[in-house]
Amino acid sequence: MPQPTIDEVIEKIQATAAQLTQADAQSVSMSPDTYLWGGxxxxxxxxxxxxxxxxxxxxxxxxxxxxxxxxxxxDVRPGAAYTVRRLSELYVAHASPVx
Amino acid sequence: MVVDDHAxxxxxxxxxxxxxxxxxxxxGVAQRERVVVVLPNSAALVATAxxxxxxxxxxxxxxxxxxxxxxxxxxxxxxxxxVVVDAWVLQSAAVARALAAWRATAPDAVVVDDVPAIxxxxxxxxxxxxxxxxxxxxxxxxxxxxxxxxxxxxxGVVHTHRSLCSGFEAMKRKLHEFFRGSPLxxxxxxxxxxxxxxxxxxxxxxxxxxxLTPVPLSSITGFTFVLQxxxxxxxxxxxxxxxxxxxxxxxxxxxxxxxxxTPTLVDxxxxxxxxxxxDLSSLFVVGLxxxxxxxxxVARARTRFDCAVVVGYGSTELGGGVLATDLLDPVExxxxxxxxxxxxxxxxxxxxxxxEVAAGVVGELACRTPGLMAxxxxxxxxxxxxxxxxxxxxxAVRDGxxxxxxxxxxxxxxxxxxxxxxxxxxxxxxxxCPHVREAAVxxxxxxxxxxxxxxxxxxxxxxxxxxxxxxxxxxxxxxAYKAPEAVFLVDALPTTTAxxxxxxxxxxxxxxxxxxxxxKEAP
Numbered sequence: 280m281p282q283p284t285i286d287e288v289i290e291k292i293q294a295t296a297a298q299l300t301q302a303d304a305q306s307v308s309m310s311p312d313t314y315l316w317g318g319x320x321x322x323x324x325x326x327x328x329x330x331x332x333x334x335x336x337x338x339x340x341x342x343x344x345x346x347x348x349x350x351x352x353x354d355v356r357p358g359a360a361y362t363v364r365r366l367s368e369l370y371v372a373h374a375s376p377v378x
Numbered sequence: 379m380v381v382d383d384h385a386x387x388x389x390x391x392x393x394x395x396x397x398x399x400x401x402x403x404x405x406g407v408a409q410r411e412r413v414v415v416v417l418p419n420s421a422a423l424v425a426t427a428x429x430x431x432x433x434x435x436x437x438x439x440x441x442x443x444x445x446x447x448x449x450x451x452x453x454x455x456x457x458x459x460x461v462v463v464d465a466w467v468l469q470s471a472a473v474a475r476a477l478a479a480w481r482a483t484a485p486d487a488v489v490v491d492d493v494p495a496i497x498x499x500x501x502x503x504x505x506x507x508x509x510x511x512x513x514x515x516x517x518x519x520x521x522x523x524x525x526x527x528x529x530x531x532x533x534g535v536v537h538t539h540r541s542l543c544s545g546f547e548a549m550k551r552k553l554h555e556f557f558r559g560s561p562l563x564x565x566x567x568x569x570x571x572x573x574x575x576x577x578x579x580x581x582x583x584x585x586x587x588x589x590l591t592p593v594p595l596s597s598i599t600g601f602t603f604v605l606q607x608x609x610x611x612x613x614x615x616x617x618x619x620x621x622x623x624x625x626x627x628x629x630x631x632x633x634x635x636x637x638x639x640t641p642t643l644v645d646x647x648x649x650x651x652x653x654x655x656x657d658l659s660s661l662f663v664v665g666l667x668x669x670x671x672x673x674x675x676v677a678r679a680r681t682r683f684d685c686a687v688v689v690g691y692g693s694t695e696l697g698g699g700v701l702a703t704d705l706l707d708p709v710e711x712x713x714x715x716x717x718x719x720x721x722x723x724x725x726x727x728x729x730x731x732x733x734e735v736a737a738g739v740v741g742e743l744a745c746r747t748p749g750l751m752a753x754x755x756x757x758x759x760x761x762x763x764x765x766x767x768x769x770x771x772x773x774a775v776r777d778g779x780x781x782x783x784x785x786x787x788x789x790x791x792x793x794x795x796x797x798x799x800x801x802x803x804x805x806x807x808x809x810x811c812p813h814v815r816e817a818a819v820x821x822x823x824x825x826x827x828x829x830x831x832x833x834x835x836x837x838x839x840x841x842x843x844x845x846x847x848x849x850x851x852x853x854x855x856x857x858a859y860k861a862p863e864a865v866f867l868v869d870a871l872p873t874t875t876a877x878x879x880x881x882x883x884x885x886x887x888x889x890x891x892x893x894x895x896x897x898k899e900a901p
Contacts, residue, residue, distance in 0.1 A: 317858075323846075324850075328861065329443070329619070329859075330859065333620070333621070334646065337646050337650065340650065340651055341649055350624045353621070356466055356470070357443060357470030357472070357473065358469050358471050359469075
């Protein structure tokens with residue numbers, strides 16, 4: 280299975296995160312720069328907590344074939360932040376697709 | 379003790395605790411004074427708790443993910459003499475700001491930000507006169523564990539040395555009871571155990587058992603688990619932050635026997651595509667607790683882990699677990715009940731007048747246990763009667779064999795990530811946002827059994843609240859897991875006809891309807 284491009288991963292994350300969040304018409308649009316977790320207050324964010332972030336990563340593995348990054352690659356310090364784009368870069372840089 | 383892949387021996391752990399205890403004494407930490415500990419799962423957390431106890435002081439364990447306001451609330455309420463943090467925790471802006479504000483008001487207080495450095499500096503000091511501080515009695519306060527309060531500020535639950543050790547005592551009694559009765563009875567039970575768990579039971583008795591939990595050691599569940607493991611002289615494995623694949627790797631690498639975690643975490647582990655590639659044959663018992671475990675999940679865990687899965691029930695106020703299924707219970711009971719009370723604990727199901735109801739009748743679960751808290755740190759009313767019965771607000775039913783099934787919550791508590799979220803604390807934050815007339819927060823059951831937090835917001839006539847602002851306010855003022863997943867703007871909240879209270883059942887049903895179609899439509 281070839282390594283996906285960042286754009287492909289962004290698309291997969293957007294589709295998968297939509298399952299995880301909700302149908303709230305008021306929610307922010309999910310651009311590549313939307314914070315999935317831990318973004319600064321006031322920025323476009325889906326406000327996932329760390330558990331929901333893990334749920335997203337497992338869904339990406341289950342449904343999109345993307346092996347979730349290892350804990351050493353994931354920066355889960357308090358205050359760390361992930362946008363859709365940053366997570367995609369992490370996948371492309373470190374994670375290999377599940378065979 | 380092993381944290382991720384870093385091992386600390388018992389001797390090292392004791393050395394750390396002794397060095398820290400001397401440091402606390404030198405800093406003037408006195409008997410019964412509070413020491414707030416804001417650390418991730420680590421040897422430093424365990425050593426600090428032991429050090430604080432050994433000088434007769436009281437540790438207050440705080441989850442590093444608390445929001446700034448919540449941590450400030452804890453510091454104001456507990457008035458600690460010292461606060462223990464580390465570099466990892468200080469990277470959180472919320473912790474750093476709360477700590478800076480507190481230090482400005484408490485110039486004499488002590489901040490310890492590098493436990494290993496203090497341990498290294500104190501290494502080699504003469505260990506004479508241990509423990510170094512005033513000797514505490516079993517009924518002195520030992521620790522404070524935080525639980526979400528209805529007022530929106532985490533409530534400190536005080537436990538004594540005795541109540542914290544009650545789980546260990548119960549475990550010893552359970553082991554003793556296994557061999558109760560005639561030698562023939564005990565032999566029958568042993569044979570049954572061998573038949574059901576042959577591989578796991580038959581192992582070299584001299585090899586230490588390895589216990590693993592990824593749940594925060596700042597919780598009563600995590601702390602009593604590590605305490606029991608260390609009191610038995612076993613090896614304890616934990617993780618600073620949970621990662622499902624890393625948890626599987628740790629089980630394989632360290633040949634873990636006992637695994638304790640929440641249903642949500644075990645679900646994440648079981649859904650990994652390569653879960654079958656790990657050697658998990660060392661597992662003997664997987665314990666699930668802190669939130670309801672779906673029978674389907676318990677059955678799946680039993681099959682995949684090929685070991686016993688026990689489901690427990692407890693709370694911070696009760697000092698951890700008070701009920702659990704047994705290794706010899708029928709499989710049906712193991713997957714669908716929370717079992718029977720631990721030795722020393724009593725349970726009854728009562729009606730609204732607190733009279734015990736018959737088997738098969740639904741009522742409120744009441745518990746009496748040696749693990750019961752000493753009280754709330756800030757005082758206040760606890761649901762404990764004069765005979766020591768704690769009323770849980772959980773609805774349950776007991777069958778003819780004494781097995782208890784928990785059906786749901788009597789109040790409107792939301793369980794998210796195994797932690798309690800009271801709607802009022804989230805509503806208070808939302809109600810303070812601009813253009814919000816009123817708000818109601820409910821938990822809607824998600825597809826994996828986890829509550830999803832939904833906020834209903836009624837705008838002021840003069841404007842529309844900004845949902846982004848509402849989310850930002852929740853994220854800055856509350857722990858991340860308390861932030862609503864969905865925010866719905868509505869014209870009015872449904873109310874009950876009798877008392878004009880918000881009709882939360884209607885909102886819960888509405889939230890479920892709003893969320894479900896979207897999940898199905900998703901690609």
